[in-house]
Amino acid sequence: MKTVANALEDVRRRLCAALVEAGRSPDAAELVAVSKTHPAQRIREAVACGQTHFGESYAQELRDKAPELADLGVRWHFIGRIQKNKAKYIAPLAFRVHGVTHVEQAEALAQRAPGPLKVLLNVDVGGEESKVGIDPAELPALADAVARVAGIELVGLMCIPPYTEDPAESGPYFEQLAHLAARENARGHALTELSMGMTHDFPWAVRHGATWVRVGTAIFGPRT
Numbered sequence: 001m002k003t004v005a006n007a008l009e010d011v012r013r014r015l016c017a018a019l020v021e022a023g024r025s026p027d028a029a030e031l032v033a034v035s036k037t038h039p040a041q042r043i044r045e046a047v048a049c050g051q052t053h054f055g056e057s058y059a060q061e062l063r064d065k066a067p068e069l070a071d072l073g074v075r076w077h078f079i080g081r082i083q084k085n086k087a088k089y090i091a092p093l094a095f096r097v098h099g100v101t102h103v104e105q106a107e108a109l110a111q112r113a114p115g116p117l118k119v120l121l122n123v124d125v126g127g128e129e130s131k132v133g134i135d136p137a138e139l140p141a142l143a144d145a146v147a148r149v150a151g152i153e154l155v156g157l158m159c160i161p162p163y164t165e166d167p168a169e170s171g172p173y174f175e176q177l178a179h180l181a182a183r184e185n186a187r188g189h190a191l192t193e194l195s196m197g198m199t200h201d202f203p204w205a206v207r208h209g210a211t212w213v214r215v216g217t218a219i220f221g222p223r224t
Helices: 004-021 042-050 059-068 086-090 103-110 135-146 167-186 204-208
Strands: 030-034 051-058 075-078 094-098 118-123 152-158 193-194 210-214
Touching: 004 030, 004 042, 004 103, 004 204, 042 094, 059 075, 059 086, 086 103, 094 103, 094 152, 094 193, 094 210, 103 118, 103 135, 103 152, 118 135, 135 152, 135 167, 152 167, 167 193, 167 204, 193 210, 204 210
Parallel strands: 030 051, 030 210, 051 075, 075 094, 094 118, 118 152, 152 193
Antiparallel strands: none
């Protein structure tokens, strides 16, 4: 089994190679190490290797881990389903919130954030009923509504495409999200961040403009 250090090195190498192959700057996309369900000690190991950004999907887990690791300068990304009654755990700690799907979520986060909170909207590019995310047709209205929430800064979009054995098949979904962001930018929004790509498909996400890739299993191993 790889150590966290070796796994991180491998993921970073693959990320850099994908960026270069896509003709992008080596620092055009950043790695979010998805640490959900993994113990704080594993996060410490990753921080010791220079990793800064970590993703959590459960509000209470974020609430509990953050104080334990407060000495490390971790930048937390909340990437899970947002429950309004858990916004009090997320908003004070999150560097980014990936996955807003309702304006009420943005309002709940804004009420509890210590300063302007940067958020991304979660778009269901695959039309999967099992996935949390808005229909692409709903994006303009939601973007307009969230952008009007005081204390919230709308900075981008995220997606989780349908899983396929061939990661190249995720490419059209990533391309779709990039087109949606471009369309919203043409309408006056500044959506400069695209959160897309995970362990099995992030090189394809990079080809289509990902600025955040969310990688967990390849770094920490299977969830505990």
